[in-house]
Amino acid sequence: MTDTQARKPTGTVWDVETDVIVAGAGCAGLAAALGAIERGAETLILERTGGWGGASAQSGGLLYLGGGTTLQQACGVNDSPEAMAAFLRAATGPGPNIEKIDIYCDRSVDHFDWLVSCGVPFKAELYDEPGWEPSGDQGLMYCGGENAYPFNTLSEPAPRGHVPQMTGKRTGVKGGGWMLVHHLAKMAGLRGSSINYDSSIERLVVDDSGIVTGVIARRYGTEQAIRARRGVVLATGGFVFNDDMLSEHAPHLLGRLKLGTDGDDGRSIRLAQGLGAAVARMSSAEAAISVDPRLLVRGLLVDGTGQRFINEDSYPGRIGQKAMTEHDGEIFLLLDEAGYDEDAARSFGLGLSWVGADAAELEAEMELPKGVLQATVDVFNSHAEAFGTDPAFHKDPKWVRPLSGPIGAIDLRLGEMTFATFTLGGLDTTIDGEVRHVDGHLIEGLYAAGRTTSGIPATGYVSGTSLGDATFFGRRAGAAAGLR
Ligand SMILES: Cc1cc2nc3c(=O)[nH]c(=O)nc-3n(C[C@H](O)[C@H](O)[C@H](O)COP(=O)(O)OP(=O)(O)OC[C@H]3O[C@@H](n4cnc5c(N)ncnc54)[C@H](O)[C@@H]3O)c2cc1C
Numbered sequence: 286m287t288d289t290q291a292r293k294p295t296g297t298v299w300d301v302e303t304d305v306i307v308a309g310a311g312c313a314g315l316a317a318a319l320g321a322i323e324r325g326a327e328t329l330i331l332e333r334t335g336g337w338g339g340a341s342a343q344s345g346g347l348l349y350l351g352g353g354t355t356l357q358q359a360c361g362v363n364d365s366p367e368a369m370a371a372f373l374r375a376a377t378g379p380g381p382n383i384e385k386i387d388i389y390c391d392r393s394v395d396h397f398d399w400l401v402s403c404g405v406p407f408k409a410e411l412y413d414e415p416g417w418e419p420s421g422d423q424g425l426m427y428c429g430g431e432n433a434y435p436f437n438t439l440s441e442p443a444p445r446g447h448v449p450q451m452t453g454k455r456t457g458v459k460g461g462g463w464m465l466v467h468h469l470a471k472m473a474g475l476r477g478s479s480i481n482y483d484s485s486i487e488r489l490v491v492d493d494s495g496i497v498t499g500v501i502a503r504r505y506g507t508e509q510a511i512r513a514r515r516g517v518v519l520a521t522g523g524f525v526f527n528d529d530m531l532s533e534h535a536p537h538l539l540g541r542l543k544l545g546t547d548g549d550d551g552r553s554i555r556l557a558q559g560l561g562a563a564v565a566r567m568s569s570a571e572a573a574i575s576v577d578p579r580l581l582v583r584g585l586l587v588d589g590t591g592q593r594f595i596n597e598d599s600y601p602g603r604i605g606q607k608a609m610t611e612h613d614g615e616i617f618l619l620l621d622e623a624g625y626d627e628d629a630a631r632s633f634g635l636g637l638s639w640v641g642a643d644a645a646e647l648e649a650e651m652e653l654p655k656g657v658l659q660a661t662v663d664v665f666n667s668h669a670e671a672f673g674t675d676p677a678f679h680k681d682p683k684w685v686r687p688l689s690g691p692i693g694a695i696d697l698r699l700g701e702m703t704f705a706t707f708t709l710g711g712l713d714t715t716i717d718g719e720v721r722h723v724d725g726h727l728i729e730g731l732y733a734a735g736r737t738t739s740g741i742p743a744t745g746y747v748s749g750t751s752l753g754d755a756t757f758f759g760r761r762a763g764a765a766a767g768l769r
Contacts, residue, residue: 297490299499299512303329303479305766306500306513307520308486308553311339312462313735313755313762314520315469317718318478319403320763326515328478328763331502333485333548337470338463339522340545340707340736341752345418346461347428348756349373349741349749351445352390354397359409360425364443366390371440372431376603377745380566385741388716389757396757397447404468408450415578415598417748418460422450429747430600434679446749457544462752469756484509489517489556489731497560497730516730516766518718520759523708523736524551525570534567535708537609544571544707545736553737557712560731563723565739567710571746572605575703576618576635576695582684583624584695585665589615591648591658593665596678602746608697609704616703617651618695619662621688637693647692662688709746711738718762732766734759 305321307314310332321328351357352366370390374381389396401407412419412426419426428446430436449464474480483504490499490510499512524530526549531538543549554564574581582598586608594612595604608616625637641647648658666687668674675685697703711733713721718732735755742750 297510300509301329302512302514303327304513304515305329305518305763306331306511307518307763308500309339309520309522309548309735310337310470310480311520311522311735311755312341312466312469312752313737313759314518315466315473316756316759317518317520317732317734317763317766318473319469319476320760321518321767322473322476322478324764324767326767328767329511330473330478330480331484331486331500331511332480332482333521335482337480338466339548341466341755342459342463343457343546344460344462344752345456345748346449346451346463346465347418347446347749347752348400348448348465349429349445349747349753350393350397350447351443352393354394354447356397356407356409356425356447357443360411360444362411362425362443363441364445366393368440368443369393369445372429372436373741373747373750375439376429376436376747377741377743377750379744382739382741382743385716385754385758389741389754392757399760400465400756403472405465406450407447411444415582417573417578417601418456419448422452424448424450428600428749430603433598433600433681434596465752486521486552486556489560491560495560495729497728513730515769516732518762518766519553519557519712519731519733519737520735520755521553521737522546522549523711524554525549525707527551534710535570538570538706538708541572541609542575542705544573544705549707549736553733554711557720557728557731557733560728561722561724562728562731563713563721565710565713566743569709569739569742569744570606570706571602571709571742571751572609573705574601574605574608574697575705576601576697580620581618582680583627584618584620585661585688587617587619587658587661588612591653592661593678596675596680598681598684600747602748605704606746614698614704616697618697619647619688619692620695621692622690624688625693635695638696640691640693642691644692647694651694662692708736709739709742709744711736714738714758714762716758716761717765718758719765730769732762734762
């Protein structure tokens with residue numbers, strides 16, 4: 286028997302008993318604990334590190350919410366659940382999770398109100414520039430390319446990135462996500478959840494009929510058998526820090542920058558698979574391109590053949606996914622002097638690797654196939670000069686202007702930093718977090734949420750859908766376990 290298989294210790298004597306066990310104190314686990322408590326369940330959170338937070342606390346804090354939240358209304362934004370669903374169905378495909386998207390959009394306004402009721406603060410101010418996060422403590426922004434082609438042709442674009450208000454952010458270390466989990470953890474404690482730190486789940490316990498009845502956790506080197514009278518919720522994050530799992534399911538992520546914590550080792554996924562759990566979309570991943578979007582929109586992105594492949598005002602996660610999976614990560618950003626100078630400070634330290642007096646000279650410097658880059662720039666410039674449009678890739682006219690004078694190229698192939706990744710695939714769950722068995726039945730007593738599961742960010746990623754999905758379906762998973 287391997288450690289990923291569930292087993293019932295012979296003659297189990299439970300060290301601890303509770304109604305609902307939640308594994309992981311990131312945003313999914315904390316929301317699950319709150320959901321279980323709301324159903325009157327005694328709840329114990331097990332967290333392998335010495336504090337709450339996980340990747341959620343490192344994150345920018347964007348929650349993809351909409352349909353007319355009070356924050357959107359306060360910022361004068363019109364939105365509807367239908368427009369939000371139309372966008373998410375398109376942007377999170379191919380193979381979007383329609384069932385999850387529909388309930389998520391229908392109840393998004395309530396979910397925002399619930400987060401506010403947990404104490405999470407949001408400032409009613411719109412940040413209206415392209416970017417990964419607001420530059421200050423603004424509470425609302427576009428964060429998924431809603432206002433860029435092709436999505437602006439599908440439904441009314443609306444800013445849906447809801448960002449907890451926080452000053453003194455440190456990007457990637459302590460962002461708006463810290464504020465989110467700070468309040469969820471505080472509320473879970475106030476409402477009576479217990480939490481054991483330095484407590485890692487090692488195995489699942491099942492009874493003779495296959496119902497999950499508890500876990501074996503390791504705390505300070507000692508094993509504890511903990512009984513869950515109603516259910517176990519797995520919320521220990523994804524698997525980007527497990528190279529064996531990446532090799533098997535998402536080899537294109539190997540060698541890329543990993544976003545998250547070393548707790549993203551896929552343990553919960555493997556534990557559930559040991560019981561026959563089904564997984565979904567295991568090759569899907571966020572691939573954030575590490576260039577400031579304000580610089581991207583001012584240039585032309587080309588691949589290793591010197592051809593454009595996307596509108597540069599797309600959501601940068603979409604650009605990253607396309608570049609990584611369809612162009613082997615071979616991409617360059619062309620800028621003329623005006624574009625570079627306008628935003629050089631925002632180049633994240635990325636300098637120009639080549640400069641040419643014109644596209645022909647640049648192409649030779651870069652050793653690209655003769656004539657291709659030249660044609661790319663000529664076609665773009667001819668339409669930009671004549672009509673101010675980009676008929677090939679539909680970049681918004683506000684960013685369309687011909688490249689003139691010397692042209693430089695930033696080499697975006699450089700190192701592992703270009704694509705910052707985390708996994709999106711995971712356990713196949715219902716809208717109530719129940720874990721499906723490969724044969725289609727539900728594994729009784731077992732629930733999961735957050736990046737341990739495949740959710741709203743199915744294949745395509747949109748900023749804010751991870752925290753949004755994790756808190757929304759985390760709360761539902763906890764509630765379902767609490768009611769069992
Ligand atoms: C720099 C950065 C910026 C990001 N920005 C955004 C953003 O703005 N919007 C967005 O939606 N997403 C963002 N993300 C992604 C998002 O943060 C994560 O996908 C999300 O937080 C996952 O939440 P989770 O609760 O599933 O996992 P986590 O928050 O990672 O929580 C999992 C918890 O489980 C614990 N754990 C692990 N193994 C065990 C075990 N065996 N036993 C017990 N506990 C265990 C971990 O220690 C951790 O505390 C960002 C990520 C990073 C790193």
